[in-house]
Amino acid sequence: MKMNNKIVGVLFLSVLMSCAPGAKPKHPKPGSESHLPPVLSPIDLETPERTAANQVIAEGRVQLEQGNYARASDLFQEAVTLDPTNGAGYYYLAAAKAQLGETGESTGLLEKAEQLLASDPAWQVQLDELKLKLTEHQPSPRD
Amino acid sequence: MPKKKKLKRQRRLPLVVGAGFFLGIFIFYVFSLNYKIHAKFESHRWNLPSRVYSDSFSLYPGQTLTPQQLEKRLERLHYKRVTGEAHGVGEFVQEAHEFQVYLHDFSYPSEEFVGFPVRITFQDRTIGELQRMDHAETLKRIKLEPELIASIFDEKMEDRTLVSLSEVPPTLIKGVVALEDERFYEHKGVDPRALVRALLTDVIHFRYMQGGSTLTQQLVKNYFLHSRKTLLRKMNEILMALLLERQYSKNEILEAYFNEIYFGQRGPVSVTGIQEASTLYFSKNVSQLTVGEAALLAGMIRSPGEYSPLNNLERAYDRRNFVLKTMLEQDKLTEPEYQAARQEKIVTPKHFEEAHRAAFFVDYVQQELKRQYPPEVLQSEGIKIFTPLDMDAQEAAEQAVSSRLKALEAGRGLLKEQAAHGKLLEGLLLAIQPQSGFIRAFVGGRDFVRSQFDRIVDAHRQPGSTFKPFVYLTALQVGAEAKEGEERWTLVSPIEDKAFSVPGPNGVWSPQNYDKQEHGTVTLRQALENSYNLATSKLAQQVGLDTIVTTARKLGIESPLEAYPAIALGIFEVTPLELIRAYSVFPNQGIRSEPVAITSVVTREGMVLERKGIKMNRAISPDLAYLMNEALRGVVDRGTGAVARTLGYTGLAAGKTGTTSDYRDSWFVGYTPDLLALSWVGYDDGTTTGLSGSSGALPIWVDFMKQTNPPGASRVDFPATENIVLEKIAKSGGGLYRDSCGEPFEEVFLRGTEPTEYCTHENE
Numbered sequence: 001m002k003m004n005n006k007i008v009g010v011l012f013l014s015v016l017m018s019c020a021p022g023a024k025p026k027h028p029k030p031g032s033e034s035h036l037p038p039v040l041s042p043i044d045l046e047t048p049e050r051t052a053a054n055q056v057i058a059e060g061r062v063q064l065e066q067g068n069y070a071r072a073s074d075l076f077q078e079a080v081t082l083d084p085t086n087g088a089g090y091y092y093l094a095a096a097k098a099q100l101g102e103t104g105e106s107t108g109l110l111e112k113a114e115q116l117l118a119s120d121p122a123w124q125v126q127l128d129e130l131k132l133k134l135t136e137h138q139p140s141p142r143d
Numbered sequence: 144m145p146k147k148k149k150l151k152r153q154r155r156l157p158l159v160v161g162a163g164f165f166l167g168i169f170i171f172y173v174f175s176l177n178y179k180i181h182a183k184f185e186s187h188r189w190n191l192p193s194r195v196y197s198d199s200f201s202l203y204p205g206q207t208l209t210p211q212q213l214e215k216r217l218e219r220l221h222y223k224r225v226t227g228e229a230h231g232v233g234e235f236v237q238e239a240h241e242f243q244v245y246l247h248d249f250s251y252p253s254e255e256f257v258g259f260p261v262r263i264t265f266q267d268r269t270i271g272e273l274q275r276m277d278h279a280e281t282l283k284r285i286k287l288e289p290e291l292i293a294s295i296f297d298e299k300m301e302d303r304t305l306v307s308l309s310e311v312p313p314t315l316i317k318g319v320v321a322l323e324d325e326r327f328y329e330h331k332g333v334d335p336r337a338l339v340r341a342l343l344t345d346v347i348h349f350r351y352m353q354g355g356s357t358l359t360q361q362l363v364k365n366y367f368l369h370s371r372k373t374l375l376r377k378m379n380e381i382l383m384a385l386l387l388e389r390q391y392s393k394n395e396i397l398e399a400y401f402n403e404i405y406f407g408q409r410g411p412v413s414v415t416g417i418q419e420a421s422t423l424y425f426s427k428n429v430s431q432l433t434v435g436e437a438a439l440l441a442g443m444i445r446s447p448g449e450y451s452p453l454n455n456l457e458r459a460y461d462r463r464n465f466v467l468k469t470m471l472e473q474d475k476l477t478e479p480e481y482q483a484a485r486q487e488k489i490v491t492p493k494h495f496e497e498a499h500r501a502a503f504f505v506d507y508v509q510q511e512l513k514r515q516y517p518p519e520v521l522q523s524e525g526i527k528i529f530t531p532l533d534m535d536a537q538e539a540a541e542q543a544v545s546s547r548l549k550a551l552e553a554g555r556g557l558l559k560e561q562a563a564h565g566k567l568l569e570g571l572l573l574a575i576q577p578q579s580g581f582i583r584a585f586v587g588g589r590d591f592v593r594s595q596f597d598r599i600v601d602a603h604r605q606p607g608s609t610f611k612p613f614v615y616l617t618a619l620q621v622g623a624e625a626k627e628g629e630e631r632w633t634l635v636s637p638i639e640d641k642a643f644s645v646p647g648p649n650g651v652w653s654p655q656n657y658d659k660q661e662h663g664t665v666t667l668r669q670a671l672e673n674s675y676n677l678a679t680s681k682l683a684q685q686v687g688l689d690t691i692v693t694t695a696r697k698l699g700i701e702s703p704l705e706a707y708p709a710i711a712l713g714i715f716e717v718t719p720l721e722l723i724r725a726y727s728v729f730p731n732q733g734i735r736s737e738p739v740a741i742t743s744v745v746t747r748e749g750m751v752l753e754r755k756g757i758k759m760n761r762a763i764s765p766d767l768a769y770l771m772n773e774a775l776r777g778v779v780d781r782g783t784g785a786v787a788r789t790l791g792y793t794g795l796a797a798g799k800t801g802t803t804s805d806y807r808d809s810w811f812v813g814y815t816p817d818l819l820a821l822s823w824v825g826y827d828d829g830t831t832t833g834l835s836g837s838s839g840a841l842p843i844w845v846d847f848m849k850q851t852n853p854p855g856a857s858r859v860d861f862p863a864t865e866n867i868v869l870e871k872i873a874k875s876g877g878g879l880y881r882d883s884c885g886e887p888f889e890e891v892f893l894r895g896t897e898p899t900e901y902c903t904h905e906n907e
Contacts (some may be wrong), residue, residue: 048205055283071253108759114640
């Protein structure tokens with residue numbers, strides 16, 4: 001049973017990793033009107049914090065792929081602490097937490113990720129997919 | 144003849160019986176000593192203090208950081224300042240715009256980090272480049288290890304980190320053996336030659352000079368016995384040393400010796416064991432010691448205080464050179480090794496007064512851990528507790544609370560008088576990262592030594608006007624969900640700031656404004672920015688008191704609340720911790736973050752016992768959060784919080800002041816997109832202070848924010864949503880602005896709630 005869960009988990013992650021956009025996706029700016037307040041879109045940020053956080057996310061994705069969920073989770077947490085508007089960081093943190101069996105925390109994080117990434121259609125697909133997978137599979141805690 | 148023999152035998156009998164009796168007692172005594180050795184040595188040998196760590200600190204190109212800030216952090220982490228090049232672990236070189244840092248090793252909860260040398264260049268007030276010096280590689284990020292905030296000791300207050308003998312450099316072992324017990328590998332626990340030599344020396348000098356103790360005897364004395372010089376202790380020491388050597392190998396004894404030995408004091412704490420000594424005196428792991436450093440530590444065992452390089456560097460050099468010479472004479476060093484070690488400079492890290500660092504926070508962490516890890520476990524198991532505390536922010540918070548309270552007491556008659564009678568004003572500051580809930584600074588009171596009462600967690604105080612945003616949020620939510628014909632509350636909706644009375648639980652309730660004035664018809668924004676009590680109470684009546692309670696609960700207020708009219712003015716007591724949690728929804732776009740004090744708990748072997756990560760859930764829509772951010776920005780820019788601007792805080796900020804009846808409590812809860820901080824000033828017993836939110840708590844917040852979140856530090860604004868629209872409104876009378884309507888101003892609205900009609904008040 002545990003083995004089955006592991007296989008499902010790995011398959012699920014490989015699908016996620018192959019489909020999910022990179023930590024810094026290119027996308028059109030969300031629809032805006034000229035009279036809206038001049039605010040920055042969190043996805044488009046090009047700040048030193050974003051660059052550093054994306055580097056941490058890249059390291060975390062490697063760990064996630066290798067099944068080191070705890071290490072990956074620590075790295076993604078570090079990334080969102082460094083750059084709290086990094087939607088990709090929250091997305092991957094939610095994915096790692098789900099693998100660790102922390103589905104409650106994962107759901108909250110996914111909500112935050114959605115808030116920051118929803119304006120990007122590519123990300124939205126991935127967010128929906130992760131949400132669906134979360135409800136379909138309840139992986140057992142490991143690592 | 145047989146009679147004589149019999150008589151002789153009869154005479155001897157008492158002697159034999161007596162000897163047998165004493166032999167029996169002796170054997171029993173030896174067995175009891177053996178049992179003592181076995182029981183103590185086989186089980187839990189030492190109580191190891193648990194350690195509480197701060198967050199690590201990332202460095203990356205483009206980061207806003209001054210060389211001074213980096214220098215301060217390196218010194219707090221006990222990096223050693225050297226000149227030329229940072230060759231060894233834990234060393235740093237500081238030049239005008241460049242640092243070389245040889246990073247320490249560190250065991251993170253899920254990573255064993257091995258230090259390497261890095262070059263950090265600065266461009267003005269930012270980091271320019273990070274370069275790994277041993278690989279000539281440009282890096283995108285490095286981490287400085289977490290700072291040790293506190294150790295949780297038992298009553299003995301011994302700081303100790305265990306090492307295995309394989310980690311101890313051979314030179315150190317040789318040095319200790321050469322100096323303390325030359326024949327260690329030859330004797331069986333006691334060295335008769337050394338004992339006789341010591342005895343002769345004592346007799347010649349007619350006083351106790353040498354004990355002739357072997358390493359095993361020293362271990363027995365320190366570990367099982369006491370240091371008082373008595374004959375009985377000496378006898379026990381010899382017996383136990385012999386017994387110990389019968390049962391344990393030389394290496395086991397040596398390892399225990401290195402972990403047991405005393406290496407001096409750090410304030411009230413005893414520094415014990417070779418690893419702790421390496422950390423204290425050289426800021427490195429024992430395995431990383433140089434020959435010279437190892438020789439000095441070996442030499443310090445005899446008298447740690449006397450030979451400590453922190454106390455007397457010259458004496459430390461003499462002692463080290465004496466040890467090196469002894470080792471050379473005993474062929475434990477070659478001539479080139481000896482010469483090289485003699486040339487080494489003794490460099491120690493800077494040491495600070497470390498008592499009670501972040502004491503309220505450490506206390507809170509212990510309270511949080513109490514259920515799963517009782518005090519006796521924390522005091523003995525060497526658990527590592529990782530927290531998100533930022534020590535720069537913590538220092539800034541402690542400084543802000545302390546200096547502002549002193550200034551208030553020095554400058555205000557009432558407070559001065561109270562202070563003169565020994566009644567000191569109290570204050571607190573709590574700061575969290577709103578998106579993660581990570582606690583960055585935690586000052587639960589003015590002075591932990593004087594009062595350990597944690598006002599952040601345990602004080603239930605009326606929040607006063609800091610509760611008002613929940614009333615306005617409720618109104619905006621009601622407005623957003625309004626059906627045809629219902630009030631569509633927006634920030635420009637008019638509300639009456641006029642005296643009124645309503646029945647309350649204790650009779651008729653008639654609110655009053657702070658300035659005892661009425662302000663007529665005002666907008667919701669004006670009422671919130673100026674903290675009008677009459678308008679807010681009226682609004683509460685209109686949106687529904689039950690609805691306000693529901694909103695507050697959604698935001699995380701757990702203390703008792705009743706749907707009474709005065710709820711709008713914050714009469715129900717809350718703790719600062721729940722108040723800050725409730726405010727986190729505004730900068731976090733409607734998502735509530737749970738404050739996090741502990742991120743991981745790890746055994747001393749590195750096994751993660753638990754992870755306590757980010758916990759969040761949606762409380763309100765991001766649209767409403769944005770409207771509240773805009774309204775609370777106005778409080779700081781124009782309203783009751785504008786003192787922040789007067790005091791020189793020019794960065795983007797939103798927040799709310801709070802003052803309770805009779806000036807018992809002075810509050811400010813304010814935030815930037817990156818940092819949320821709450822400050823409070825008052826007396827524990829609720830005596831009046833005469834301070835409003837802006838004169839008491841706000842200056843503490845400003846001082847703290849200037850240090851930790853200076854203008855420009857936040858690179859993002861509060862993010863708007865697609866449902867937000869900005870409209871030009873006529874200042875007088877409202878409605879969409881047109882040229883003939885006097886002065887305009889811009890206001891934010893939820894799409895669909897913005898005015899659709901133009902102003903009616905024409906210019907004369």
